[in-house]
Amino acid sequence: MNNSQIDTSFRTALARLARNNRIVAYEDTVDPHLELSALMKAMDGREAVFFPKVAGFDIPVLGNLLCCRENYEAAFGTDIFSLRKLISRAFRGSLEPALVTQAPWQKNVVTENIDVGARLPALFHLPNDNGRYITAGIVIVRDPETGVYNASYHRLRLVNANTLAIKMDYGRHLRTAFEHAKQEGKPLPIAICLGTDLSLYLTAATMGSKMPLASDELAAAGSLKGSPLAVVKAMTQDLVVPVDTEIVLEGTISTTETTDEAPFGEFIGSYAPPAPAPTVHLTCLSHRDQPIYHAINGFGRETIGLRKYVLETTLLEVLQAAVPIVTDVDMSSGGLHRFHAVVQVKKAKSQDDGLQRNAILAAFGALKDLDLVTVVDDDIDIRDPADVEYALATRMNAADDLIVVEGARSHEYIRVSNGGIRGKLGIDATVPFATQATFRRAEFRDVQALTSKFTASPESVAQALSQSCAVKLG
Numbered sequence: 001m002n003n004s005q006i007d008t009s010f011r012t013a014l015a016r017l018a019r020n021n022r023i024v025a026y027e028d029t030v031d032p033h034l035e036l037s038a039l040m041k042a043m044d045g046r047e048a049v050f051f052p053k054v055a056g057f058d059i060p061v062l063g064n065l066l067c068c069r070e071n072y073e074a075a076f077g078t079d080i081f082s083l084r085k086l087i088s089r090a091f092r093g094s095l096e097p098a099l100v101t102q103a104p105w106q107k108n109v110v111t112e113n114i115d116v117g118a119r120l121p122a123l124f125h126l127p128n129d130n131g132r133y134i135t136a137g138i139v140i141v142r143d144p145e146t147g148v149y150n151a152s153y154h155r156l157r158l159v160n161a162n163t164l165a166i167k168m169d170y171g172r173h174l175r176t177a178f179e180h181a182k183q184e185g186k187p188l189p190i191a192i193c194l195g196t197d198l199s200l201y202l203t204a205a206t207m208g209s210k211m212p213l214a215s216d217e218l219a220a221a222g223s224l225k226g227s228p229l230a231v232v233k234a235m236t237q238d239l240v241v242p243v244d245t246e247i248v249l250e251g252t253i254s255t256t257e258t259t260d261e262a263p264f265g266e267f268i269g270s271y272a273p274p275a276p277a278p279t280v281h282l283t284c285l286s287h288r289d290q291p292i293y294h295a296i297n298g299f300g301r302e303t304i305g306l307r308k309y310v311l312e313t314t315l316l317e318v319l320q321a322a323v324p325i326v327t328d329v330d331m332s333s334g335g336l337h338r339f340h341a342v343v344q345v346k347k348a349k350s351q352d353d354g355l356q357r358n359a360i361l362a363a364f365g366a367l368k369d370l371d372l373v374t375v376v377d378d379d380i381d382i383r384d385p386a387d388v389e390y391a392l393a394t395r396m397n398a399a400d401d402l403i404v405v406e407g408a409r410s411h412e413y414i415r416v417s418n419g420g421i422r423g424k425l426g427i428d429a430t431v432p433f434a435t436q437a438t439f440r441r442a443e444f445r446d447v448q449a450l451t452s453k454f455t456a457s458p459e460s461v462a463q464a465l466s467q468s469c470a471v472k473l474g
Helices: 010-019 035-042 069-076 080-092 173-184 198-203 217-225 301-305 308-322 355-366 385-395 433-439 448-453 458-469
Strands: 023-025 048-051 061-063 108-110 138-142 149-153 156-160 163-166 188-196 230-233 240-242 245-260 276-287 293-295 326-331 340-345 372-377 402-409 421-429
Touching (some): 080 217, 149 217, 308 355
Parallel strands (some): 061 293
Antiparallel strands (some): 108 276, 138 149, 163 276, 188 245, 230 240, 245 276
16 A cells, blocks of 8 residues: 555546446436535435536536545545555655646636636525535645645635635635735735545645645645646646646635625534635636536535545544554544544553543544544444444443543634633543453354345245244235
8 A cells, every 4th residue: 555556536536436336417407506505415425416417507516526435435446444544645755746738627728708607507505605606626825935835625605707705714724825925915826626636635635733834735645646646837827736627717815805705504504604705816717628517515424524534544643653552533423524533442451541531632632623532442333323322321430431621722613612612521431451351242153144044035934934833924
């Protein structure tokens, strides 16, 4: 895996999805105003959905691309544990992008009368949204102070024919590059990629210490895939853009102008409040022949799932370095793959007792947004919520095993918090090493190989009941 190369191109991923029956097509014409997003939500957590006929547009829409584990594994052609290794490789290494001279997306170039709303099937997702939004765009900028490239996800509201409003959170690398441009008194060049190499889908989702400000997500994407990411010069801005991209928007982020950006249905399931946001003035729209438009619902499972394996890889590496008894982690869907984590530990000796609580504190330090960390023993299936609840029911004493950290920093969108300040909870659902045998669950003989001998045939069942105990089925 360390030296292997993997094809992560966008259309290769679609072909893998199709071969593995992980994509379905909608047979009728669909309305991009409220209807298409609702259909995506109705199919959330299932196969990717493809809409070849979108009312008013010639460009088809793809949704729910990476909305579940099965889609991830099909798209990348590997299981999630190997995917974690690829993400880890991206954290550790850096392969500078390979500059080439042309790309398929440069075949159709519009620099005048762009009218992005008329050309792209950007969705109106929810009734109270502040208009139509581009939601799956990966934003590429180069920090004017450091020269380092950054790639990240940001929603963009369509304001008029060639103007967008961009949501930029504080503490993110794009915000830092924006502030550097503001100090220089210049707009910040930007490229927005829709439908691009999947290695960039993952590295653009990184955050925290594993991808610090000095790290280049384009170079990290090359490290993930095992070969340099092919890039080409943008048409109107001094930037490079991945060759494997369906649609590219170019422009500049104004450092002096703002406009209303929200409300918008956010990933936590409620509307983000109205707030001013910087404007993007578009200078170019380019796309390959017969492009595909990728859309993501604001609080669909793809939104929350994009960072799941990236954050799990980050958390596992940090915890195993600090607390070696940690064996695995899972960031659960109920916690939006961001706020709750289950940590599995394996105690091999009495001296390991207590380290599970160190792991709780280390987890809070590793990922700012974590608010609940549950630690369980290695005989608990951390991906089975019922098994985790079993550990809580039989191994956790509320009087002794709850660890509360008051006044800690979380995510500002959590409304129960005070501007992002809230208490965090750690649950120790492990047992002392000396008493593990007492808590070990009884095990039946392994007869899995014999279960194939069961039959559900009505005729066979009727015959067995009749012959064995004279039960007649009328």
